Amino acid sequence: MKTKHILQNLAMVFTMALFFQCKNNFKEVQQIGVLQNEPVGIADHINLKYTDSGKITANLISPKMLDYSNMDFGYFEFPEGIRLILFDKDQNQTVVTSDYAVNYIEKNLIDLRGNVVLATYNKDTLFTEQLYYNEKLEWIFTDKPFRMRSTTQNTLGLHLDSDIDFKDIQILGMNDSDFQIEN
Template sequence: MKYLKKNNILHLVTVLAVTLCFQCADNFKKVQQVGVLQNEPAGVAKDINLKYTDSGLLTANLLSPKMLDYSNREFGYSEFPEGIFLILYDKNQNKSTVISDYAIYYNETAMIDLQGNVKLATYKNDTLYTDQLYYFEKDEWVFTNNPFRLKSPSGDTYGNGLDSDVDFTQINILEMNNSEFQIDN
């Protein structure tokens, strides 16, 4: 009888130990998969040409050699490690262009973080040069806290920090440096 009890207890302990080992191994595999999903993009696209429309009108055209889609993250985004060329169209289909060496588009906020040799050129011959520029798609608003050069028909403006609409009709400059421009009457 003692032998049977010992045998039953030994079998029970063995079954529990094996069950726990399988459960731990299964959880470890799940943890490994989560780590891979969080560190890898959900998709990779090459030579993209995205066109955005609103009420049948073309509003933007995004061109890039490579896009990494991280929409699988809690705060999803798209990364453009090889830069972008973005054409923005206003209501009258006038074109403004944005160029940068690198960009990140945040899905939830509809904001683009442009970095490296950023150039924003409007149809009115105004051109902004800076190292980093944030573009808010919904408001059609840009800002930078970095040094910039704004080249316009009335002259060049240099400074640190700019906040403006994409047409440069409502500009706020934080700090102006060595600028030459004419003020129209």
């Protein structure tokens, strides 16, 4: 009887020692089965709608999305391009398309590449090979050659920095422009 009691106590001490040696490895457990540099998720035919106070602020459409949010610097990759529709407070639409895109989650930055076209509701259109969009600031910029077409002008340049509506715009390194000046 005494031997049985000693064995039960030893088993209990051993079990308690195991519990105290456990540590929180949740991040490591999440990585089990995920190869280095592999996405944690793949989505096909996505149509994401972002809302604020019951109004749609953006609609992201893409044939494929790869989720790399498990990385130290998490991001979403859109290898087959995107169509991004942005809505202002009056629900006017600005449409951005590209052949490829990466959304850097922590930086609120989207890197758009390949045949990038941004068309505003008031008929301004920007064409370039790469464009960055800061979601939080609603700001765009590029250091690639671009063409901007509007109802009153056609501009070719090398660097553009602007708000999404082209109301506060800086163009550096203009190549060629046609302006129509009133009066």
